[in-house]
Amino acid sequence: MRFLALIFKNILRRKTRSAFTIFGISLGIATIIALGTVMNGMTTSMEGILKSGAADFSIAQSGIADLSFSKIDENRTSEIQEIDGVKKAVGVLIGIYPVGNNPYVMIWGVSVEDLQMLGASILNGSAFSGENELMLGEAISKELGKTVGDKLVLREEEFAIAGIFQTGAIYQDRGLAMSLDKLQELEKKEGYVTVIYVELDEGANLEIVCKQIEENFSDLVTIKSASELGKVDKGLEIMDAVSLAVSVLAVFIGGVGVTNTMMMSIFERTREIGILRAVGWKRRRVLIMILGESVLLCVFSVLVGSLLGVIGVKLLMLEPTIRGILEPLFTFETFIRAFIVAFAVGLVGGLYPAYRASKLSPSEALRYE
């Protein structure tokens, strides 16, 4: 028999208690996995909006809480085009409309000659050519069961579907594209855009160009990477903080559960620990045994919690409204983070019981009734 086998067998002594402890911690782990996956998805989707297609970076109105509030004078596009290092600047208006069962479908208003800036490749049909034409993203086309030649009604106005496009970004593939002028008219935002996509000249320095834009236009802010999304989306930052708080709370509750389980276990096994000390076990070995049991419980919890987290997210995605605005992104890092958290919970939660067990005087432990 090996020491590890003893640790493993010890947690099987009280199967029901161990199972409940594992379940308790695994709920915390599932929360971490689910929230992490949702946040990953949201961040990637937002990044998809702001670093679309050929764009090296994007520009939005500064000081806004959400990108949908961004309102930039369309003339800024040509001013930015003049800046050294800028190859092309394209203004895009983004509107949100209910389409089919999904109340939050993004509509991209863009000049037909600038479609390439969105990274859109046309799968079927052609680009919109008139004001009463639009294009469907590939995913929403499937969801609605509509294709080229069909009609779609938006705000009581009928549009012909000229083509089906794909960009690979969820908000675009589950959205629509139409001419900038038409969307400005629908949105009553004539002369304004939401975001300006910028493509740099070859060899141009991204940092320098962004700095120059922010210095010249105090009402604008540049977004170069996912880490800067908070500049235009406070909601994402708030959700990130809430996600962290919920995870910490879940982990804390799990940790208390581990401590409680291990304390009960050592009270029940006091005489047995006395025997182990009597046959020559060092305090250190008793400490490692109890810590090992605690960590092993948490490792099992990672397995169960990961499964619960994945199932939870999959169930969440069955809801069409959520599916329309969110594409969960399972990453290896999320699972590694959950494993590290569980390992830490096992160590911290088991530390006090293990210390107590290792400090037991063998003679007192043997006399324990």
Next chain:
Amino acid sequence: MSEAKGMANVIIKTRNLVKTFEGGLIRALNGVNIEVSEGQFIAIMGPSGCGKSTLLYILGGLDSSTSGEVTVDDVALCTVRNLDDFRARKVGFVFQMHNLIPVLTARENVQIPMLETKFSKKERNDKSEKLLALVGLRERMNFVPTKLSGGERQRVAVARALANDPKILLADEPTGNLDSVSSHDIIRLFQGLNKDGRTIVLVTHDKEIAEHANIIYHMQDGKIIEQK
């Protein structure tokens, strides 16, 4: 006890051993002097609370004395920094309650003390099998404690006490929870071990059990009052 054994080296010696609890209010041992020669089988008898278990715990390095000296195998216990190592190698304990680990088989329970010493897995397996054969449980070595009788469990506990091949076996009321048949099995086992040269110190309040020993110490109020 053969004459040759009687002439053997002293393996356990106490001098004026005192043990108090609760700041001196309770005097469990009050100047105990005993000598045990290598290969002897001695019994310590006395009523409950007379200090016999306390004496055994101090002899085995489970507890320390308040004053006085204990020498075991030429080592003064007060000078031993690592009593864990002393317990792992020099002495084996058998208690009234077997306290076997319920999720482990008899064989695995016997291997528990060997985890602290440097035996390979194969050595642990071979040794535990031999020890269980010695106590008559070879056929039941893969049984968990709940599948063994009370006497069998106590025999596993004896095998566990012998795991690291100690010179001295210390037994605290080992037959206290057993029926008379199982009790005699355990005593016969002790006699066999003693015959093979192992020193045995047995604490009991059962006169019939104690009479199997070579020397009987009677204790009362923390003192040895008689030696037979």
